Amino acid sequence: MKPSSHWKNIVNFAMFGLTGLCALVSVGTLVFILGYLVFNGGKSLSMSFFTNLPAPVGEVGGGMANALLGSGKVLLLATLIGIPIGFLGGVYLSEYSGKTIAFVIRYVTDLLNGVPSIVIGIVVYTLVVHPMGHFSTFAGGVALGIMMIPISVRSTEEYLLAVPPSLREAAFALGAPKWKAIITVVIPAAMRGIISGTMLDLARVAGETAPLLFTALGNQFWSPGWNQPSATLPVMIFTYAIAPYEDWHRQAWAAGFVLLMLVLLINVTARMALSKGSYVPRG
Amino acid sequence: MKRSSLYLVVATLACAAAAAGLSLTGAGATFPYPMYSKWFSDYHKLHGDLEINYQSIGSGGGIKQVTEGTVDFGATDGPMNDTQLAEFKQKRGCDVLHFPTVMGAVVPTYNIPGVTGELNLTPEALAGIFLGKITKWNDAEIAKANPGVKLPGDDIVVVHRSDGSGTTYVWVDFLSKVSPEWKTKVGVGTSVNWPVGLGGKGNEGVSGQIKQTPNSIGYVELIYAVQNKLPYGKVRNASGAFIKAELASVTAAASGAAANMPADFRVSITNAPGKTAYPISSFTWLLIPSKIQDPAKQKAVKDFLQWMLGPGQKMAEPLSYAQLPTPVIAMELKAISKIQ
Amino acid sequence: MATTPVLGERALPPGGARSFLMRLRGGEEIAYTITFTAAAAIFVITALICYELFAQSEISRHKFGWAFLFTSEWDPVAGKFGALPFIYGTVITSVLALLIAIPQGIGSAIFLAEMAPARISNALTFLIELLAAVPSVIYGLLGVFILVPVLQKSVVPALKSVFGALPIFQGAFYGVSYFSAGIVLSVMIVPFIISVSREVLISVPRDQREASLALGASKWQTVWLVVVPNASTGIMGSIFLALARALGETMAVTMVIGNTPQIKASLLAPGYSIAAVIANEFTEATGDLYLSALIELGLVLFGVTFVLNGLARILIMATAQKGAHS
Numbered sequence: 001m002k003p004s005s006h007w008k009n010i011v012n013f014a015m016f017g018l019t020g021l022c023a024l025v026s027v028g029t030l031v032f033i034l035g036y037l038v039f040n041g042g043k044s045l046s047m048s049f050f051t052n053l054p055a056p057v058g059e060v061g062g063g064m065a066n067a068l069l070g071s072g073k074v075l076l077l078a079t080l081i082g083i084p085i086g087f088l089g090g091v092y093l094s095e096y097s098g099k100t101i102a103f104v105i106r107y108v109t110d111l112l113n114g115v116p117s118i119v120i121g122i123v124v125y126t127l128v129v130h131p132m133g134h135f136s137t138f139a140g141g142v143a144l145g146i147m148m149i150p151i152s153v154r155s156t157e158e159y160l161l162a163v164p165p166s167l168r169e170a171a172f173a174l175g176a177p178k179w180k181a182i183i184t185v186v187i188p189a190a191m192r193g194i195i196s197g198t199m200l201d202l203a204r205v206a207g208e209t210a211p212l213l214f215t216a217l218g219n220q221f222w223s224p225g226w227n228q229p230s231a232t233l234p235v236m237i238f239t240y241a242i243a244p245y246e247d248w249h250r251q252a253w254a255a256g257f258v259l260l261m262l263v264l265l266i267n268v269t270a271r272m273a274l275s276k277g278s279y280v281p282r283g
Numbered sequence: 284m285k286r287s288s289l290y291l292v293v294a295t296l297a298c299a300a301a302a303a304g305l306s307l308t309g310a311g312a313t314f315p316y317p318m319y320s321k322w323f324s325d326y327h328k329l330h331g332d333l334e335i336n337y338q339s340i341g342s343g344g345g346i347k348q349v350t351e352g353t354v355d356f357g358a359t360d361g362p363m364n365d366t367q368l369a370e371f372k373q374k375r376g377c378d379v380l381h382f383p384t385v386m387g388a389v390v391p392t393y394n395i396p397g398v399t400g401e402l403n404l405t406p407e408a409l410a411g412i413f414l415g416k417i418t419k420w421n422d423a424e425i426a427k428a429n430p431g432v433k434l435p436g437d438d439i440v441v442v443h444r445s446d447g448s449g450t451t452y453v454w455v456d457f458l459s460k461v462s463p464e465w466k467t468k469v470g471v472g473t474s475v476n477w478p479v480g481l482g483g484k485g486n487e488g489v490s491g492q493i494k495q496t497p498n499s500i501g502y503v504e505l506i507y508a509v510q511n512k513l514p515y516g517k518v519r520n521a522s523g524a525f526i527k528a529e530l531a532s533v534t535a536a537a538s539g540a541a542a543n544m545p546a547d548f549r550v551s552i553t554n555a556p557g558k559t560a561y562p563i564s565s566f567t568w569l570l571i572p573s574k575i576q577d578p579a580k581q582k583a584v585k586d587f588l589q590w591m592l593g594p595g596q597k598m599a600e601p602l603s604y605a606q607l608p609t610p611v612i613a614m615e616l617k618a619i620s621k622i623q
Numbered sequence: 624m625a626t627t628p629v630l631g632e633r634a635l636p637p638g639g640a641r642s643f644l645m646r647l648r649g650g651e652e653i654a655y656t657i658t659f660t661a662a663a664a665i666f667v668i669t670a671l672i673c674y675e676l677f678a679q680s681e682i683s684r685h686k687f688g689w690a691f692l693f694t695s696e697w698d699p700v701a702g703k704f705g706a707l708p709f710i711y712g713t714v715i716t717s718v719l720a721l722l723i724a725i726p727q728g729i730g731s732a733i734f735l736a737e738m739a740p741a742r743i744s745n746a747l748t749f750l751i752e753l754l755a756a757v758p759s760v761i762y763g764l765l766g767v768f769i770l771v772p773v774l775q776k777s778v779v780p781a782l783k784s785v786f787g788a789l790p791i792f793q794g795a796f797y798g799v800s801y802f803s804a805g806i807v808l809s810v811m812i813v814p815f816i817i818s819v820s821r822e823v824l825i826s827v828p829r830d831q832r833e834a835s836l837a838l839g840a841s842k843w844q845t846v847w848l849v850v851v852p853n854a855s856t857g858i859m860g861s862i863f864l865a866l867a868r869a870l871g872e873t874m875a876v877t878m879v880i881g882n883t884p885q886i887k888a889s890l891l892a893p894g895y896s897i898a899a900v901i902a903n904e905f906t907e908a909t910g911d912l913y914l915s916a917l918i919e920l921g922l923v924l925f926g927v928t929f930v931l932n933g934l935a936r937i938l939i940m941a942t943a944q945k946g947a948h949s
Contacts, residue, residue, distance in 0.1 A: 340906050341907045342907055343905075343908050344907070346909055347909070367909060440797065445877065445882030445899075446902075446903040446904065446907065447699075447903065447908060469700065470700035470701065471700065472699050472700045473699075473908075473909075474699045474904050474908070475698070475699060475700050476697060476699065476700065476703075481797055481799055481882070481883055481893050482881060482882025482883055482895075482903075483799075483882070484877045484878050484882065484903065487764075487767075488767065488878055491768070492797070492798070492799065495775060495797075495798055496797055496798065
């Protein structure tokens with residue numbers, strides 16, 4: 001008994017050390033990236049970054065205020081389009097659908113997820129920008145919204161399926177119809193995971209550049225409403241990073257840092273606001 | 284939570300308030316983006332009710348979008364060909380006018396251990412290297428133009444642009460003019476089938492690769508080389524002189540071509556005549572439809588072009604762009620009246 | 624379970640539509656219809672994208688036919704286009720990225736779900752999820768400025784000295800390569816694996832763990848033999864998410880892969896991927912055949928995704944003990 005439990009302990013310790021190392025590598029990478037962005041872009045992070053419009057080369061005091069707002073608007077529209085479709089689709093897959101339809105929809109969702117972002121941009125250009133006759137924030141939101149769907153579907157479905165059958169059965173035993181059981185018991189039980197999936201989704205599209213190039217294009221000025229081309233953080237980062245000027249490079253790094261902070265902020269706020277009081281079936 | 288979402292809705296609606304004044308959108312070449320963003324920003328300071336928004340999505344994108352009518356004007360580093368002109372006419376019902384704005388150049392940049400000065404590169408050497416025919420740095424073709432420089436016997440690593448670009452267009456246009464073999468084997472385009480070499484994305488991809496790879500050579504925009512302090516070589520021009528790319532030598536290339544400038548300004552000035560001309564220079568153009576329906580937009584465009592050809596030109600050199608030569612400016616001022 | 628509500632049937636007129644209305648008032652029909660519409664919308668959107676790709680690539684498809692998939696030449700000036708090197712590069716880099724990201728991701732998820740205290744686990748997961756938000760172009764720049772020199776100076780020489788005889792590590796290394804692209808991709812896709820896997824691991828019911836521990840298993844044995852298998856479908860799902868992201872990634876890949884349309888066995892050679900070439904050439908491409916060929920590449924990627932997903936699912940079904948659904 002003793003030698004084998006000793007060996008078990010060694011394995012125990014070693015494996016957890018190994019997995020801890022894995023986690024450390026990932027976290028370390030992120031910290032490194034953040035540090036790099038701050039180190040290289042820190043000089044550009046002043047008040048003017050958040051309040052001013054972009055300035056041409058050689059002029060100081062340029063900022064990315066319009067890109068911040070533009071990103072906010074585009075992401076808002078993307079969330080309003082992508083999350084409802086994704087969430088409800090995920091509910092359908094996990095609660096209502098038969099095996100064959102579920103297989104097909106899952107496969108199709110994975111296909112959609114694999115479409116390169118630039119191709120989504122090209123398609124939305126053909127379907128939205130071209131008929132409208134001009135680039136717009138709206139088109140950008142549509143493109144990013146489509147990109148949000150697959151992750152939302154898959155994560156919603158996974159977390160709903162992970163809810164133990166005993167919870168559903170308890171609800172039915174109390175006389176709830178299926179839809180009521182889903183809304184009042186199953187979804188709240190999975191809510192924590194669903195929010196996590198949504199935030200991951202949002203994070204992913206927040207950094208996408210290629211689809212916006214063909215839909216929202218970009219703008220040096222403010223873009224009122226939803227019908228005009230609009231500046232967004234990722235496109236600004238892209239434009240500035242590939243330019244020859246050191247000053248613009250710094251702004252690109254700074255913008256990268258701001259983008260990450262924006263996503264972090266949305267993440268923290270959403271989790272605090274939405275997951276209060278939800279049941280967490282902690283194992 | 285409910286209240287904050289209400290504020291968000293109100294804020295968004297507030298943004299939906301209509302913009303005062305006129306707004307023009309243009310898209311196209313990346314090369315002149317810094318210049319155009321300066322021009323449009325300064326012009327906006329002069330005319331507060333006019334916003335000209337220019338975005339760099341590539342010359343091809345510029346041509347496409349102005350043809351589709353999703354932007355008011357386009358910009359390109361390589362002139363539109365006849366097929367594209369015909370397509371524009373068919374889709375938009377009028378002609379498209381080319382207006383050269385500034386000039387730039389493409390320079391050969393390299394990283395050869397032990398070589399610190401400027402190399403003299405002949406057109407034959409460049410063509411041979413990029414065709415994969417000349418494989419070592421101490422090849423006779425390179426050595427004979429550089430007496431006194433110790434060139435290693437190592438393999439040359441070629442780096443080219445992977446993304447389609449006007450820079451590539453100018454570079455291969457030059458190679459096609461000086462090397463019949465290049466012309467037949469590879470040809471001219473914003474993207475070509477490179478016989479050898481690694482592809483770097485953008486100027487920074489090429490220069491980054493070169494910095495890290497000993498014995499490498501590639502091409503980048505002059506501005507990029509200047510701003511990032513990259514070493515670049517001299518190229519022999521059509522008159523036989525080895526010229527370093529500088530603003531003066533670039534403008535000289537355009538002056539040489541000005542004598543034979545076609546009325547529509549679609550001309551390639553690579554390998555231009557002139558003793559001081561830098562042979563790998565190029566115009567960059569704005570693409571303006573010849574018919575602009577909206578009278579306010581039409582006036583705005585015409586006024587801007589006049590300003591661009593006057594005070595605008597003075598802003599070019601501080602940003603490392605070369606000004607247009609005077610005869611070309613004069614021709615363009617006359618051409619503005621073609622916009623109806 | 625009866626779902627029709629108990630309403631006064633006298634109050635409602637008879638008829639088929641009315642019976643639908645009756646069920647509608649119970650909510651079941653609404654719930655089903657709404658969710659079904661959403662799922663159908665996904666199908667419609669994907670089909671629409673597929674259709675657009677099909678329609679816009681017509682010129683190229685007619686010109687090259689199936690040979691497009693097997694030819695290697697990519698010459699925009701001469702109008703000759705072939706997809707093979709791009710297909711190869713896409714598959715190689717994605718597979719390499721998965722080979723790195725799966726153990727790394729699952730390992731991290733296990734640590735975060737089972738080992739770390741809840742607060743630390745949450746905080747660390749926040750940070751890791753931020754990795755998904757880093758714009759692709761920044762990953763590319765970091766790859767060029769940091770990863771490639773490190774690989775060139777230290778990692779690859781070490782690899783070559785140990786494994787140099789293998790064909791996958793042959794040849795000169797210029798920094799940009801399948802290898803670099805695979806590594807950058809793995810960093811980009813690992814947050815998806817970690818985030819989703821951690822959540823499903825956490826949601827495995829407590830009684831499962833307690834039963835295992837009660838039988839005398841160590842914590843690690845419990846995790847590896849009980850918890851992880853319970854969460855396996857979720858983990859598989861996260862791997863599919865990661866695979867899809869790897870296949871479609873554009874900017875970061877194009878900055879570190881070398882953008883050379885060729886097929887080489889060595890991971891150290893430069894290559895090209897479908898998404899990268901579309902990103903590089905689409906904005907500048909003029910000419911209907913050229914544009915059409917690029918769009919056809921997008922269609923080909925659809926096909927590659929289809930096939931890879933299918934292969935992965937077959938693999939799962941073959942190795943799954945339980946009736947794990949796809």
